[in-house]
Amino acid sequence: MKPDIIINKEKKHIIKICRSPKMFKKELYIYQKKLPFTPRLLDHDGKNTLMLEYIDGIPIGELMQPDFSKIAEMYVILHSLELKKGKCICHYDNNPKNYIFSDQKYYMIDFSDWKYAPPETDLIHFLLFWASIYDKVKFEKAFRKFIDSYTKKGTINPVEWEFFIPEVIKRFDNRRKKFEKTEKNPDILINRETLKNIY
């Protein structure tokens, strides 16, 4: 069951009715932190409904050339909010639909699935979507930009990176199966190899 989203462009807000109290609490937890890259929380009912600022923009999957450096900067901020034994707040649902470009700014939305997990898993999962879309040249460029930018202020442990790739690929592929998406990109395997070159 999907949550209900009511978009009111005129009033510049959206109403998200969450399908469970757990999902609601997760979203609220992040939006109450007032991060510079999340829509503003305008109201909520304490149960299952949130009112958020409407971001009038384009999902990054529809951009010719998303700025992967700027997107990585959002992850650095998110991941540095809380650190517990190598785990941090991870967005987890890293689908390109959950990142919007508007007015020269990038936004992250949809925190219904966030989890405490190693930061590397969030970054790998995000990159896997692009490994399924981009050809090898474009992917390599995006990968480098993303990693170079993230590591300016954030830390990636190369051992954890290598260790987590297989299980994150499994999670990604299971999700694709669930949504009945078939992989059509001839460069997907090369891209997934590129992903290993974190050093």
Ligand SMILES: Nc1ncnc2c1ncn2[C@@H]1O[C@H](COP(=O)(O)OP(=O)(O)OP(=O)(O)O)[C@@H](O)[C@H]1O
């Ligand atoms: N604050 C917002 N500003 C602009 N568009 C939004 C906003 N919140 C949600 N949307 C739009 O509604 C869609 C669904 O919202 P959201 O991602 O929060 O729910 P979801 O649980 O992932 O549902 P879905 O499975 O349809 O993506 C988003 O992909 C985006 O297009």
Ligand SMILES: [Mg+2]
């Ligand atoms: Mg979503």
